[in-house]
Amino acid sequence: SYELTQPLSVSVALGQTARITCGGNNIGSKNVHWYQQKPGQAPVLVIYRDTDRPSGIPERFSGSNSGNTATLTISRAQAGDEADYYCQVWDSSTAVFGGGTKLTVL
């Protein structure tokens, strides 16, 4: 079965740029989606199809995907961006999630 690998945690200084990676075999050939989840809340889609942003998601959130790594980039990080982030792909009629990355804004 397909596996996605994320770092357990990423830290970023307030106002700086955070990058969260998602590794998978030839993930560049798949559509990668990213979700943000804050404590006690349901996940929220922040990036879909590698680079697209749903309405209402700030332009500070962007994505890329190539080779074996997809990346979620959060520019000008704010305290409100502190959350868990999950990457996700669709493979062999199943949805696969990465293990999640806890983003800490210092």
Add this chain to the structure above:
Amino acid sequence: EVQLVESGGGLVQPGGSLRLSCAASGFIVSSYYMSWVRQAPGKGLEWVSVIYSGDITYYADSVKGRFTISRDNSKNTMYVQMNSLRSEDTAVYYCARGYCSGGNCYPTPFESWGQGTLVTVSS
């Protein structure tokens, strides 16, 4: 406005059964791919099952043969019947809607989520 509301969670003994519901408003359930996604306490997201238009269904290996996903179009509601429950099924269960664009629909991304319902399997 799109809204998904789960219900039916609770405490159940190992080996027991439970049926969760996901009532949708603001869109027609039968027009979208609909999934269940769960999250064990303190853990990550785990996809459980999806139902396609035409009632095609797929399941995660961890629940195959024990869970059954279904849909009642007249009630605009999705369900999951959970049998032979185990302690490792303890989780918040979310229903989630897939994505449609340009007349085509896809199982993911999960564009909309419910607030979740907690299932606890314990004696």
